[in-house]
Amino acid sequence: MSTYGFYFDGTRCTACKTCVYACKDKNDLGLGFAYRKVFEYTGGSTNRDGGGAISTDCFAYSVSLSCNHCDDAVCIEVCPTAAMHRDPETELVCVDAKVCIGCGYCALSCPYRAPKVDREKGHSVKCDGCHHLVKNDEAPVCVLACPTRALGFGTIPDMQAKGEQANIAPLPTKEYTKPNMFIKPSKDALPAALPAGTNNAFIANPLEVL
Amino acid sequence: MEHAYAELPLAAFSTLASIGAGVFVALALAIPGGLFSSSPEKLKKIDRLTAIPVLLVGVGFIAAMFHLATPLNALNALNGVGRSPLTNEVVVGLAFMVVALAYWVAALTGRLGLGVRKALVSVLAVLAVFFAGFIGLAYAIPTIPTWNTPFAPASMLGYCLLGGSLFGLLILQAADVLKDVASGSFKVLFVALGLLGAAAAVIGTLGLFMVAGGIEAAGHQVAAALPWLVGSIAGLVLSLALAVISVVRVPRLGVVALGCLVVLCSVFVGRLVFYALYITVGV
Numbered sequence: 001m002s003t004y005g006f007y008f009d010g011t012r013c014t015a016c017k018t019c020v021y022a023c024k025d026k027n028d029l030g031l032g033f034a035y036r037k038v039f040e041y042t043g044g045s046t047n048r049d050g051g052g053a054i055s056t057d058c059f060a061y062s063v064s065l066s067c068n069h070c071d072d073a074v075c076i077e078v079c080p081t082a083a084m085h086r087d088p089e090t091e092l093v094c095v096d097a098k099v100c101i102g103c104g105y106c107a108l109s110c111p112y113r114a115p116k117v118d119r120e121k122g123h124s125v126k127c128d129g130c131h132h133l134v135k136n137d138e139a140p141v142c143v144l145a146c147p148t149r150a151l152g153f154g155t156i157p158d159m160q161a162k163g164e165q166a167n168i169a170p171l172p173t174k175e176y177t178k179p180n181m182f183i184k185p186s187k188d189a190l191p192a193a194l195p196a197g198t199n200n201a202f203i204a205n206p207l208e209v210l
Numbered sequence: 211m212e213h214a215y216a217e218l219p220l221a222a223f224s225t226l227a228s229i230g231a232g233v234f235v236a237l238a239l240a241i242p243g244g245l246f247s248s249s250p251e252k253l254k255k256i257d258r259l260t261a262i263p264v265l266l267v268g269v270g271f272i273a274a275m276f277h278l279a280t281p282l283n284a285l286n287a288l289n290g291v292g293r294s295p296l297t298n299e300v301v302v303g304l305a306f307m308v309v310a311l312a313y314w315v316a317a318l319t320g321r322l323g324l325g326v327r328k329a330l331v332s333v334l335a336v337l338a339v340f341f342a343g344f345i346g347l348a349y350a351i352p353t354i355p356t357w358n359t360p361f362a363p364a365s366m367l368g369y370c371l372l373g374g375s376l377f378g379l380l381i382l383q384a385a386d387v388l389k390d391v392a393s394g395s396f397k398v399l400f401v402a403l404g405l406l407g408a409a410a411a412v413i414g415t416l417g418l419f420m421v422a423g424g425i426e427a428a429g430h431q432v433a434a435a436l437p438w439l440v441g442s443i444a445g446l447v448l449s450l451a452l453a454v455i456s457v458v459r460v461p462r463l464g465v466v467a468l469g470c471l472v473v474l475c476s477v478f479v480g481r482l483v484f485y486a487l488y489i490t491v492g493v
Binding site for chain 2: 039065074077078079080081082083099100101102103104105108109110111112113117118119121122123124170171172173176177193195196197203209210
């Protein structure tokens with residue numbers, strides 16, 4: 001069980017990606033690495049009926065996503081070296097770079113694509129919830145940077161009071177890993193585990209996030 | 211097939227290690243026929259040729275190292291015993307490798323009595339089956355529906371038994387003992403081993419395809435993997451035919467060697483298909 005979690009307000013996010021770049025800046029991440037990503041999810045269609053009236057159900061919303069420091073963290077379960085572990089103080093999921101062998105099982109298993117092997121560094125890298133900031137009662141840098149206050153961070157009961165456990169598309173259903181990310185969904189948000197092709201929904205920025 | 215190319219070292223490892231390990235299952239089947247009661251010259255040849263399975267598994271492990279970002283830390287992979295399916299695979303694999311090396315070195319130096327030889331090859335045969343099964347179980351990850359099925363260990367067991375039977379035949383034929391050990395019961399057992407291996411490999415491959423095919427979002431991945439999958443199955447069936455012909459009819463080294471090449475290629479392609487069909491429940 002984790003002590004802390006993230007909050008995401010889908011009614012405020014404008015997909016400006018300040019969170020992404022604040023994180024990249026703080027962690028000095030180069031091309032190909034981002035610990036936080038903003039998924040732009042869109043779809044729908046515009047149709048003309050027999051009488052000539054045009055209607056649309058087009059939609060677009062964004063989800064800012066990093067490691068969710070899940071209660072059932074599959075990355076910790078499968079890690080052969082125990083490099084993927086919970087920080088003893090904050091219980092945020094972190095990588096022990098000295099132990100990690102960079103086998104990539106965490107990256108394969110995480111349904112949120114949070115960890116990634118950095119072959120140059122020789123180990124897995126991911127969001128550690130800025131646990132050193134959290135230990136000093138500060139918020140993670142992505143939360144501090146968000147200009148619309150769409151991101152939040154705090155204890156699980158506080159985050160639970162603001163939103164529901166992440167269960168919207170394009171994310172997987174919450175049962176798999178019990179993510180500690182709580183969402184106030186935008187009006188357009190579709191449920192997780194949507195059958196493929198529902199409402200022509202797709203991730204519009206795959207090159208950026210996948 | 212993009213994901214398959216990213217996992218080439220693992221495809222090489224799972225191919226070479228499972229086939230190499232399976233050789234000991236084939237050798238164990240030849241024990242009752244008098245495998246180790248051959249002339250000293252033939253016994254020496256068998257021991258020298260045992261380098262083949264030892265090398266196959268060894269090269270497999272080396273290939274797996276290329277998959278790691280920090281191979282020097284590889285022993286840390288033992289930290290997750292009992293918890294991580296990958297650690298379990300590594301532990302069983304290392305146990306197999308240690309026993310196989312010990313057996314091979316002791317056999318080469320002529321320090322093995324008949325009883326110990328039989329016992330060690332039988333133990334290695336059992337360890338080989340576990341090793342292959344654990345390679346498949348390493349992919350039992352709940353967030354990857356295409357891998358988290360019994361088809362993954364089934365295909366690995368199949369590759370182990372079918373590939374092992376062909377390379378086992380290669381050793382027996384090259385050491386000129388196949389005609390000595392190929393009694394009626396050996397033939398029946400050997401053909402049964404090959405059939406069982408081919409059936410498990412084909413069922414495992416088709417099962418993977420069936421599970422992946424049921425995931426709508428993976429349509430393009432499945433379509434791209436299909437020709438490779440068909441090629442792999444065709445190769446498995448052809449290699450089984452070559453194994454059966456070599457055991458039932460007059461064996462020829464060239465035919466057996468061709469069978470080994472075909473089985474190596476078809477298992478490798480099968481493994482590429484497996485990695486290509488990495489499909490997650492997530493984004």
